[in-house]
Amino acid sequence: MNDLKLWYEGPAAGWAQGLPLGNGRIGGVIISAPHKEVWSLTEVTYWSGQAEPCHGRSNTKQDLERMRGRFFAGDYAAGDRLAKEHLQPPKRNFGTNLSLCDIILEWPAAASEGEAEMRRELDLQQAEARSAGTMNGYRFERETFISHADDLMVSRLWTEDPVGLTFTLRLEGRTEEFGSEAREPDMLAFAGKAVETVHSDGTCGVSCSGAVRVQARGGSVLASSGTIRVERAEEVWVNTAVHTDYRQQDDAWKEAGFRQLERALGKGYDRLKADHAADYGPLLERVRLDLGTSAAAGLPTDERMRRFRAGHTDDPALFALFFQYGRYLMIAGSREDSPLPLHLQGIWNDGEACRMGWSCDYHLDINTQMNYFPAEIANLGDSHEPLMRYVRELAQAGRSAARQYYDAEGWVAHVFSNVWGFCSPGWETSWGLNVTGGLWLATHMMEHYEYGMDDKFLAEEAYPVLKAAAAFFLDYMTVHPEFGWLVTGPSNSPENSFYPGSPEEGAQQLSMGPTMDQVLVRDLFTFCLNAARKLEVDAELQRKWEHAISLLPPLQVGRRGQLQEWLKDYGEAQPEHRHLAHLFALYPGSQITPHHTP
Known part of the structure; x- marks a missing residue:
């Protein structure tokens, strides 16, 4: 199963080219470019609308x-x-699942002046998105996974550049009711409400609370005015937690994410990654499929797809890869303890369905x-x-x-x-x-x-x-x-x-x-x-x-x-x-x- 990677040369052009991650509750699409990362964050219970009585007339x-x-x-x-x-019946507050926020990492203009190249990959065996390449002649590596074991999104960034990593991290809400603020020197806290006016009245929906914490080896980290600034760090770790009030009986959910981030701080990145692999790996490994291989298996995934569409079917490993990709998406989107099943877009959501007048619901x-x-x-x-x-x-x-x-x-x-x-x-x-x-x-x-x-x-x-x-x-x-x-x-x-x-x-x-x-x-x-x-x-x-x-x-x-x-x-x-x-x-x-x- 060593060939179970979807990989691409060059940056992602947008959400549709991002790499999907998930733990059955939290979803993430990782949109990577050398000088900018966008992590599109979703949560399966983040719905607009509200429970309402049956509105039909009493027929006989x-x-x-x-x-x-x-x-x-x-x-x-x-x-x-x-x-x-x-x-x-009349249409009332049916609602829809909504995208929660984008976590945006941006490098300063000086870092964008030189040549940059990168490779992006989704490792199905490890359930991890990675990007690696060079900026201004120095190698960089970034990796992200969403852990079911610890219920967190976890990221690591590294560079060999002697001046280290310098970038800013901010949050951009995907609904009108969303805000973030510095809670600690290394943490942004955020809160929001799933509201929209296409499938509900714009006032009713699920509320969320979460946080993003940034740790660094070397350099400095400072959260201020809704932004975290990292300067001259050798290595950086970013942990993200989020919860909602869906079916919650009290307010404990509001602090749940902060408690998780404290536990993650104690475990450290290597332990978080090992626990993630131990939780996920046995599920993928239940089924192995070997259809043989060919020279085409060494090409980037998008190039293999172009060849296939052109009628070149001499790539049996592509079929095995996409079979396992389907299994990967099932595991990432729906786990035994998921609070809800997969909706119209799984657990990932770019907001397009709602903009089109569709509901990201259960068709x-x-x-x-x-x-x-x-x-x-x-x-x-x-x-x-x-x-x-x-x-x-x-x-x-x-x-x-x-x-x-x-x-x-x-x-x-x-x-x-x-x-x-x-x-x-x-x-x-x-x-x-x-x-x-x-x-x-x-x-x-x-x-x-x-x-x-x-x-x-x-x-x-x-x-x-x-x-x-x-x-x-x-x-x-x-x-x-x-x-x-x-x-x-x-x-x-x-x-x-x-x-x-x-x-x-x-x-x-x-x-x-x-x-x-x-x-x-x-x-x-x-x-x-x-x-x-x-x-x-x-x-x-x-x-x-x-x-x-x-x-x-x-x-x-x-x-x-x-x-x-x-x-x-x-x-x-x-x-x-x-x-x-x-x-x-x-x-x-x-x-x-x-x-x-x-």
């Missing part, structure tokens, strides 16, 4: 049957209008699930644990959505969620009425059990959550009057649209019984049935699930030879659309297989 089953009647009659426009009336129509596709198969099942906890909490929060929107038992969640228990449909039915989003997320409990075969997990966690999901669908689904099949609806096939008539009549998004829904519900009922048999419980429910399974629609092939995305063979309004939700039956599901399902 009669309301649902009335809109279903329009869809069954082929009046999709009228059905859509009723769905918007009954199943489209349930593939994004969150896709983050965890490698967890079990890549032997990182403990990284799946934060998602298991999140699903359990979602199942509790989703009971109010099931009652409010559908007058149904059990629980439901739709197209996305947040850290505040949001389970309602999105605020536009065309994309927000994905009634199986929460169920799709809950299928990860099935996979977690099937890999671990932990009967205690099945009995105490997976089965209760999935049984409650099954209770919702048994209560919510209806029999299609034309086909006699048990179907969901109105619902959409994630973010896609179809023509119920001619294209000139316009596209629709909502229908009864989209393929994605029926595939997920079949998997749900089948898993619950098998689990109940294994646990020897719920005999009456077993009979109900067996009967329901017998009524579910089959997978259907349309007139163009395609797997139908909807119950009827509608024309596709966007055949090139990026979402292929109905193919869940092929992957990650297994209702379609090359050998058993022609």
